[in-house]
Amino acid sequence: MIRKTLLALVVLTLLALGGLYAWGLSIPATTKAERVVQFAATPEQVHARISDVRGQQEWRSDIGKVEVSGDGQRWxxxxxxGSTLTFRLIESRHATTFAITYKSSVGFEGLWRAELEPKGNGTQGLFVEEVTIPKPLLRGIGRLANPxxxxxxxxxxxxxxxxxxx
Incomplete structure (x- = not known):
């Protein structure tokens, strides 16, 4: 009886993994999310927060620690x-643009970009995040765990x- 139960669990696990793999094949490797957000702060203030990578661990709710290279171009x-994300600065223009690439220890990588402009008494920001997950099984798992x-x-x-x- 125990052998049949274990065999059934193994078969179900393989079917589930096969299903996730097949679903992952049907999902594009790269997804893109865009958001337009209004801020009460000036473009200079918003850009200062975004570009101060050392200070982000103080205000971001999902970051435990940040380590920055000596030149500030990588962190x-x-x-x-428990994962690790490594970043490389692509572009930073005062009060207008901040763009980076990133790679995760759990199998994805991408591009993140912010475009800021004055709007009324504050700032309008366009934020774009592109995420690429090369492996189909990880795409399926990633879509379930982190839409x-x-x-x-x-x-x-x-x-x-x-x-x-x-």
Whole structure:
């Protein structure tokens, strides 16, 4: 009886993994999330928060620690989930643009970009996050565990809070 139960569990596990793999094959390797957000703060203030990577562990709810290279062009974030994200600065223009690439220890990579412009007494920001998950099985698992845009939404919630824009 125990052997049949174990065999059934193995077969069910293989079917589930096969289903996740097949679903992952049907999902595009790269997904894109875009958000337009209004801030009560000036573009200079919003850009200062975004570009101060050393200070992000103080206001982001999902980051435990940040380690920045000597030149400030590369850094690593250590989220509370135990993973590691490494970043490289692509572009930073005062009060207008901040763009980075990133790679995760759990099998995904991407591009993140913020475009800021004055709007009324504050700032309008366009935030774009592209995530690429090359392996189909990880795409299936990733889509279940972290739907497209979920991380960006958390980041923007924290950014709105710290800029007094809620």
């Amino acid at each position: 690593a974030e250590f989220p509370d989930d 497209s845009g979920q991380h960006l939404d958390l980041y923007l919630k924290d950014l709105r809070r710290v800029t007094g824009s809620q």
